[in-house]
Amino acid sequence: MKNLRMPLSLAAVFLILSMSVLASTLSIEFPFTLSVFIPCADQGNGEVVDFSGTLHEVISSTVNGNRVHLNNLFNPQGAKGVGETTGDVWEATGETRSDLNASVSGFPFTNTFVNNFKLINGKDHASFLVHENAHVTVNADGTTTANQDNFTFSCK
Numbered sequence: 001m002k003n004l005r006m007p008l009s010l011a012a013v014f015l016i017l018s019m020s021v022l023a024s025t026l027s028i029e030f031p032f033t034l035s036v037f038i039p040c041a042d043q044g045n046g047e048v049v050d051f052s053g054t055l056h057e058v059i060s061s062t063v064n065g066n067r068v069h070l071n072n073l074f075n076p077q078g079a080k081g082v083g084e085t086t087g088d089v090w091e092a093t094g095e096t097r098s099d100l101n102a103s104v105s106g107f108p109f110t111n112t113f114v115n116n117f118k119l120i121n122g123k124d125h126a127s128f129l130v131h132e133n134a135h136v137t138v139n140a141d142g143t144t145t146a147n148q149d150n151f152t153f154s155c156k
Contacts, residue, residue, distance in 0.1 A: 025060040029077065038119060038128045040155025042086050049090050049119070053079025063104070070100040081119070089122045094130075108140045127156045 032055045039046040054077040062069040079092035094117035102109035117130040130153045137146035 022063040023061065025058065027056070027058045029054050029056050031055075032076075032079075036081070036119070038083075038090070040126055040128055041083055041088065041090075041121065044155075045085075047083045047085040049081040049083050049088075051076075051079050051081035051090070051092055053077060053092065055079075066104045068100070068102050068104055070098075070102075072096075072098045091120045091122060093118045093120065103140070107138055107142055110137045110146075111135070129154050129156060 031052070033050070033052045035048050035050050037046060037048050041047040041049060056075050056077050058071075058073045060071045073095060074097075075095040076092040081090040081092065082088070083090070094115075096113075096115045096117070098111065098113045100109065100111045111134075113132070113134040115130060115132040119128040119130075121127065132149070132151045134149040135146060136144060136148075138144050
């Protein structure tokens with residue numbers, strides 16, 4: 001009977017661990033530079049604005065059985081831009097998020113992407129708004145049953 005205790009104990013530990021949820025979150029910040037053409041800048045004539053600042057990213061993942069959930073969140077921190085023509089100062093705000101739910105084998109899966117980004121001119125408070133939401137669903141047999149991508153931008 002003593003000889004069976006160790007293998008049974010190891011089997012019980014393995015069973016408990018295999019049923020548990022593995023989760024992790026990572027938060028990082030890194031510098032970025034980006035040049036963007038803003039059509040509503042320079043009194044509607046448009047201009048390229050050169051941005052720099054910090055991009056904050058939070059990555060989280062959860063594995064539960066044979067299911068995986070990944071989430072990415074990006075948002076600018078203290079990001080300012082200067083217009084190449086006017087010298088106007090712009091501020092970048094907003095967030096970009098992506099959520100993926102999948103089987104560890106790859107299918108089925110869903111992925112949802114949402115981008116809400118706002119560039120604000122400090123001089124006249126004009127703003128350039130970018131919004132995108134995209135979603136795709138792929139069934140276990142690999143067929144796509146939902147696929148949408150909506151992209152809008154506006155000047156206010």
